[in-house]
Structures are given as structure tokens and as C-alpha cells.
Amino acid sequence: MVLFEEIYSEYYFMVNRFSVRMTGEQNTADDITQEVFLDLYHQLKAKKEIRSMKSWLFRIAANKSINHMRKLGKIELTENNTPFEKLIEPEREYELTEELNESIQQLEEQDQVLLALYSEGLSYKEIAEVTGIKVTSVGKTLSRALSRLRKTFKHNYHELFSE
Template sequence: MLADDFEGRHFSSKDTILIYLMNEYGTMVKRLAFSYVKDTSLAEDIAQEVFIAAYKNLDAFKGESSYKTWIYRIAINRSKDMVKSKAFQMVSLSTIINPFKKSSTSTEVEVIRRENSNKVLECILSLPIKYREIIYLFYYEELKIHEIHQITQINTETIKSRLRRGKQLLKNKLSAEDLQI
């Protein structure tokens, strides 16, 4: 696979592919891991583990899926492993998923928007993992139902059901917070 075109690009070595994967999907992997572990430093650790695993398994990659879905699958598995581990401790929310987003609005509007964003994110992160995972992939990563199916191996009807149920739970939590979005 190394000598072949890779998603429209030609790479000559595993190192080159790894650099591309890290540049292309590094931020996404950290955000996805954060949605599971709710801690920035743990998410960064998971991201490192994901790319180490990807590097070690590049020769075994058969191209049956895109590198993007392959990386997502590794990230989800590593994140779930971390959540299940005895060393894992829940840490209170201290950052938002995308802290580097720029805005051209006034400071007051931006403060209110960030406060609402934090409340929404806290509500999402408080959902059971089976709903949180689907909501995160659908809304934050903007994946389609069939892409989520490829990544999670969950039946598409189950994904749709969890998306509906997750949105309802989120709506109830946000109503309880008196937050209008």
C-alpha cells in the first residue's frame, strides 16, 4: 500500500504516511478522545497511542476503508479502553472541544456564547456513552449515518435511534438548565 496512491497522494514511506495522518486527523482524534475521557491531557495521550498503533499497523492496512475511518476506529477503541481502565478518573470539564475557534462578535456576545457552549458541552458529556458517541460523531465531526456505521459497526437503524434518543435526553437536560439554543 505504501507505493500506491493514498487518498489521492503518493507516499514513499511509513513515516511520510504517519506525518500526513497526524496532520490531517490529529485534532480530530484529540477531540474525539476528549469526548470520551473529558480531560485534555488524557485525550492527548490517547491521540499519541492512536498514531503509534496506526504506525505499527500501516503494513496491515488493506484499504478496505478510508484511513479516516480506520483512524476513527482506533481512536474510539483506545478511548473506550481508557474509560474502562482502573487508572481512569473522571475530571471536571475545564475546556471546550474547540478552544481555538475565532469569532468576530463583541466580547459580551462571545462570553455568552462560550458560556452556553460550555453548558451544552457539559450536557453532551453527561449523556451515557452510547448516545454521546453518536451525537459527537454526527454533530461535531459532521459524519453521515453510513460513515458512523463504518466507524462504530453499529446498525444504521440503531444509530438513528440513538441519535433521536440522545437528542431528546440532551433537550431535557438543556431545558432543566434553562438554556435556549
């Protein structure tokens, strides 16, 4: 299936990175990524319509990540589940990243999905396609989610992001 293999190569890292953002675990993200593409494989084999490939992949990955998070109740980073390759960045920024991750994990499920999609650089239109939120409401919903993140972040660690 040539088409499938092309899609797999093109979107693998995108789905994988998004799954890491959602779950905070590389191993889990690898499993989720595999499951997402398995679903895609069956979808293509059954000749079912996919309007927007990118949005479809994100939506399936988001659902699978949410299911995983619900099963766990809470996502925690451990030594065995190390986060995805980090940017080589100043130590302070690395700390900020860690603290930001923990703050995100304290947010509501919908906020976590929204922020993970936003972090992946999706446009408002694409976020709307994945989440089902109206395009015109994405800006406001995202802005609120970011405010809540800043609030949690500030409460936990810093004055940096004031409310």
C-alpha cells in the first residue's frame, strides 16, 4: 500500500511528538503512534473517507492519548518513561520545560488536548477540525486554556507568567 507508507513516513514524527506532549511518556507515545497508524491502515483498506489527513491523525491520537490518561488517572514522568528528546537548551529553560509539563498535566483534559495541538503549531482552523470546536471559538477557548495554564504555572512555580 504505497499511499499508506507515504503517509506513515510523512506524519510519523508529528503524531509521535503530539502523543508525547499528551502523555509525557515516550514509550506510551510510540505505542499510541503505532495504534493510530494501524487505525489508518484499516481505514484506508476499507476505503473509508478521510477529509483531512492531518486532522484525522491528530484526532485519533488525541482520543487514544486521552483514553490512556484516563486509565492511568494521572500521568507521571518516571525514569523509565523519559520525555521525548529535549532541546539542548540552557539549564534554566530545561527546568521551565519540566515545570510547564507538570502544570499542563494538572489542567482539564480538554485544555491539555488544546495545548498539545497548539504546541504542534496547528492553525485555529485545524484545531477546530480536530476538536470539533467552532473555528470562531477556538481563539477564545485557547486563550482561556492558556490563562489557566499560566495560573497553574504561577501558582506552582513562578511569577514569570503573571495573570
